[in-house]
Amino acid sequence: MIFIGIMSECKSYENIKEKLKNEDINLIHINKKSIKNIKNIKFETLIIDTNLEDFQQEKEIIEQICNNAKYVFINTDLNIENNLEVKAKKEIITYGLNQKATVTVSSIKDRDILIYVQRNIKDNKEKSIEVGEKLVKIKEGTKLKNYEILILYIIFLIYNYPIIDEI
Numbered sequence: 001m002i003f004i005g006i007m008s009e010c011k012s013y014e015n016i017k018e019k020l021k022n023e024d025i026n027l028i029h030i031n032k033k034s035i036k037n038i039k040n041i042k043f044e045t046l047i048i049d050t051n052l053e054d055f056q057q058e059k060e061i062i063e064q065i066c067n068n069a070k071y072v073f074i075n076t077d078l079n080i081e082n083n084l085e086v087k088a089k090k091e092i093i094t095y096g097l098n099q100k101a102t103v104t105v106s107s108i109k110d111r112d113i114l115i116y117v118q119r120n121i122k123d124n125k126e127k128s129i130e131v132g133e134k135l136v137k138i139k140e141g142t143k144l145k146n147y148e149i150l151i152l153y154i155i156f157l158i159y160n161y162p163i164i165d166e167i
Contacts, residue, residue, distance in 0.1 A: 002159065003041060005030045005065065006151075008049035015148050019167065020155065035061055044124075045071040045158070047151055051078045059084075066090065070124070073154055075147060076101050093121055093158075095150045103154055105146060112137045113146065115153050123158050136167055 002025045006013055013029040020027060030038060030046075032055065039061045046069040048062075055062060066072050066086045074084075077096035086092060095103040102121060106114040116133045123129055136149060144152075149167060156163055 001026055002045070003028060003043045004045040004047065004155070005038070005041070005043040005069075006047040006049060007031070007055075007062075008047070012049060012145065012148055015144055016151055019144065019148075019152055022161070025155075025159070030065075032058070039064055041065075043069045045069060045073065045155070047073040048079065049073075049075045049147060049151065052084070071158060073151065077147075091122060093154060095147070095154060097146065103150055105150070106133055108146065110138075111140075113149055115150065117157070121157070123160055125160065129157050134163060138167060142167060 004025055005028050006016065007030045010029065017027050028038065028041070035055070035058050043065060046065055052062070063085055066084060067090070069090065071091045071093060072086060073093045073095060075096050076094040077098055093103060094101045097105055102117065102119050104116050104118060106116040113136050114133055115136060117129060117131055120131060121129045134153070136153065144167060152167065
């Protein structure tokens with residue numbers, strides 16, 4: 001079983017959890033109340049989709065969780081300056097709408113989003129994921145925000161799930 005911790009707003013966590021229905025993945029929400037209780041859980045992936053400035057008192061715990069994880073996804077639009085001290089052997093994947101993110105958005109239209117992987121990353125089987133773009137269509141009435149779509153896309157890439165054409 002794969003444990004993925006996600007630091008985000010409750011609504012974002014619920015939206016991602018709803019779309020990520022897989023018995024192999026256990027998604028765990030991390031917030032200010034729960035972080036001290038889960039500091040010893042070994043997550044394979046930690047997703048930071050919240051501003052780390054709100055977690056200054058918990059910085060050491062976050063660093064401990066990051067150092068125990070194989071992958072760390074960081075929303076660089078919310079965390080422009082990443083002050084986390086993470087050991088070098090981690091696969092850190094940045095995402096966001098900015099040009100420097102590892103996974104970003106090339107264009108957004110009403111019913112689709114063009115996602116661009118700008119640097120090679122390795123999946124959970126150490127296979128290289130090449131640079132490239134993928135068009136993802138957005139279903140009518142979807143509740144997902146752009147960041148949530150990026151998170152799901154990266155999870156699908158890393159864990160070798162069929163890449164979604166429509167979400």
